[in-house]
Every structure is written in structure tokens, then in C-alpha cells.
Amino acid sequence: MRGGFRQARDPVGAATIAGAKGGRGIGGLHRLADFAVEVFEGERLHRELASIRARAPVSHALFAGQPAILITGHQALAEAFRDNERFPPADAYRITIEPVQGVTFQTMEDEQHRLYRRLATPAFRSRAVDAMEQEGLARIAHELVDRLAGTRQADLAASFTHRVAFLVISRMLGIPAHREDVFRDWAVGFLEYPRDPEHSRRCAAQITDYLQPIIAQRRREPRDDVVSALVMADADGHHLTDEEILAHIRLLFSAGASTTTDALGNLLYALLSERERWECLLAAPAQRGNAIEELLRWETPVAVLPRLSAPRPVEFFGVGIPPATFCLFAIAAANRDPAVFDDPDRFDLERDSGKKLLSFGPGPRLCPGMHLARRQLTVALDVLMERLPDLHLLDVDAARPRGAILRGPARLPAAW
Numbered sequence: 001m002r003g004g005f006r007q008a009r010d011p012v013g014a015a016t017i018a019g020a021k022g023g024r025g026i027g028g029l030h031r032l033a034d035f036a037v038e039v040f041e042g043e044r045l046h047r048e049l050a051s052i053r054a055r056a057p058v059s060h061a062l063f064a065g066q067p068a069i070l071i072t073g074h075q076a077l078a079e080a081f082r083d084n085e086r087f088p089p090a091d092a093y094r095i096t097i098e099p100v101q102g103v104t105f106q107t108m109e110d111e112q113h114r115l116y117r118r119l120a121t122p123a124f125r126s127r128a129v130d131a132m133e134q135e136g137l138a139r140i141a142h143e144l145v146d147r148l149a150g151t152r153q154a155d156l157a158a159s160f161t162h163r164v165a166f167l168v169i170s171r172m173l174g175i176p177a178h179r180e181d182v183f184r185d186w187a188v189g190f191l192e193y194p195r196d197p198e199h200s201r202r203c204a205a206q207i208t209d210y211l212q213p214i215i216a217q218r219r220r221e222p223r224d225d226v227v228s229a230l231v232m233a234d235a236d237g238h239h240l241t242d243e244e245i246l247a248h249i250r251l252l253f254s255a256g257a258s259t260t261t262d263a264l265g266n267l268l269y270a271l272l273s274e275r276e277r278w279e280c281l282l283a284a285p286a287q288r289g290n291a292i293e294e295l296l297r298w299e300t301p302v303a304v305l306p307r308l309s310a311p312r313p314v315e316f317f318g319v320g321i322p323p324a325t326f327c328l329f330a331i332a333a334a335n336r337d338p339a340v341f342d343d344p345d346r347f348d349l350e351r352d353s354g355k356k357l358l359s360f361g362p363g364p365r366l367c368p369g370m371h372l373a374r375r376q377l378t379v380a381l382d383v384l385m386e387r388l389p390d391l392h393l394l395d396v397d398a399a400r401p402r403g404a405i406l407r408g409p410a411r412l413p414a415a416w
């Protein structure tokens, strides 16, 4: 998901989204938290969500100063994710990202959503994606560790976690190595929408200028990359136009880059802030997959997902919701609901969450990138454990995950 919803670490952008009307809440005795503005470092977010969830599974909150609805209970959230009538999935994205990203299946509904999701499938499942998963991911992780040669300490956010996911997407697209850094800058800049619309538009235009000739070239001579697969995609005789291909490539960055970046940062925080977890996984590689599932439950990067309610008044779990109100899907709260998970605040390497995990948004919008995301986390962890087994954090507090919408560490000062 997510370009456009980075505002938890960026109050100005949040205000832009919702038109910031000031901090008045809707009734009630409790101070309402503003999930677009507050930083919620470390466990603070989870404590706040737990106390709200204990009162009711659906309640009131603020989003950039505006009254909003907050869904924290597991059962309520699982229902909300599948309820396209009361919580139409595309509406929020039409405001927060479509103006710069273009029209994609993310901002479509029903039949059209299904058709375009099929047309864009090669971006998530194709030979190029397979090849990336088989060898490309490990190569990227090794290259980034190679660049640390000769040093004993670094900010692993700047040098590793903030780079992997962008490189993965660039390589799937076939961007040449010498253009990767500048391409990453454009992608990061484009994700600044709506906080900095001008800069975001300039960066989106640069991505377009760069990719347009490549799309034309792949139409003439297809290769084994994602652009070629998108050019050739066919669903019931429908094909993607150049603009549609460009929009779906931008979508890969908005939905797939920051999410996986933050998941990787949270994974390193979870394992290194209590270093016996790291030691345990060093000794038991077979348990790493489970640790990643537990991370996605315990500190998921899309902690609170903003949706808009239907453009008419609706009711949900006894709460009346005015038309087109921001409804905050608190995945982080549902993933720690004690009605569903035993001892939910504990990071438990043995836990099996199975289908109860809501981190990839169950229902018709189930994340199509979840397989790639899980592989990235697994491979990155394997490479770090192999190459830097003595890795440890120099400043645990500085590495705490921050934010509520997208949530991850800003810095990971580490040594090895």
C-alpha cells in the first residue's frame, strides 16, 4: 500500500491530507490520540492502542486534527477489511496518492479492480520476480554488506534497511546499476506526496521520462524483466497502455518499498534490542521464518491503515460513522488482541499466528507483494546473520520504531 500515508512521521503532510481543522475530538471523556501526528515511539503506540481496545473494538480518534473512527478489535477489523460497502478500499488512495501515481487497480473497485489486478500480476508473479527471489535478493543483500567492508559500525538504516527494497524493485524493472541511486532518489521523492506535491510531481515526471523509452524498447524487444512482462500482460484480451504501465510501476514503489523497508528495520530492532533472540536464531536457522511471522504480528510496518468510510452515513459495531470519515484500521492493535493471541505483547519465537495475522490486509485487497516481502526479510536476515554474526545495537532507544501509519526505526546505529 502506502505512499501518501507517511504522515505519522510527518505532521505537515498529515495536515495536508485532512485539511487540519484543529484538535477537537468527538465527545467522550478520554483524550483522543491523533494518529497522523503523534510519533508513538516504541511500545507507546501499543500501550495507547491496548487501552483504547480495552474500552471498545471500534471507537473515536483523531486523524490530522479531524474526527476519525479507530478500529482496534481483531474481529471488527477482520470484518471491516472485507466490507467494501461501508469501507470502500479505493477512496482514500484517490486523495492521497492517485494525483501523482496515476490510476491503478489500487484506486479501482470491484470488476475493474479484479481485471487490472490480473493485468498487473506480472509485477508480483513472473519469471523476473522468481529470479529475483531465487538469487537477486541475496545478491543485493551481499552487495550492501560488501560496501561496509573495512568499517566496524554504521547506521544500518541508512546503509542497509532503507536500501534493500528500493534496489529490489529497480532490479526487477531492469534499471542499470549506475542509475540505481538516482532512481531511488526519484522514488523516495515521489513518495513525498502529498506533503510536498511539487517535489513529488517533479520526481514522478523524472521516473516517467526515464521509463518511457524503456517501455517503448520492451514493446519492440521484450526481455526477462517486469517491464516486458507488463507490456505483454493480457487479461481477457485487455492490455495495459504505456500510462497504465507507468502508474503500476509507481505503485510498486508506493506499496512495496517503504513497507518492506520498515518491516526489515522492525525485524532488526526486535532481534537486536533483546539480543538473545538474535543468538537463538543464529543457532537455529530453521526458526527464522517463524520469527519473521511473529515480527509481522508484533511490530507490523503498516500499523494503522487509513480508509474512508462510504459517502453516506453508516453504522459499524454500534458506532455511527458520518459520510466519508477517515476510518483508521489499527492492524497493530488487532494483531495484539488478547481475545485472539495469548500473551500478545510477548515476542514469541514459537508462536504460530496462522491465518489470524492481519498485517497484509485480508480480503479482496490482500497484499499481492506479501510473498516477495517475506522473501526479502528472510534473505536479508540470512545474509546479515552469515556476514555479521556479532551485530549489535549501539543505541537501542534511537532504534525504536516510530510512527503509526507507517512504522519503523529512523536509525539503527549498530556495530559488529
Ligand code: HEM
Pocket: 001, 089, 105, 106, 107, 117, 251, 252, 255, 256, 257, 259, 260, 263, 300, 301, 302, 305, 359, 360, 361, 364, 365, 366, 367, 368, 369, 370, 372, 373, 374
Ligand atoms: C512487509 C511488507 C508489506 C506489508 C506489511 C504490506 C501490507 C499491505 C496491506 C495491509 C495492504 C492492504 C491495503 C488496503 O487494504 O488498502 C497491501 C496492499 C498492497 N500491497 Fe502490500 N505490503 C507489504 C509489501 C508489499 C510489497 C513488497 C509490494 C509490491 C512489490 C506490495 C504491494 C501491494 C499492493 C499493490 C497492494 C494493493 C492491493 C490492492 O489494492 O488490491 N506490498 N499491502
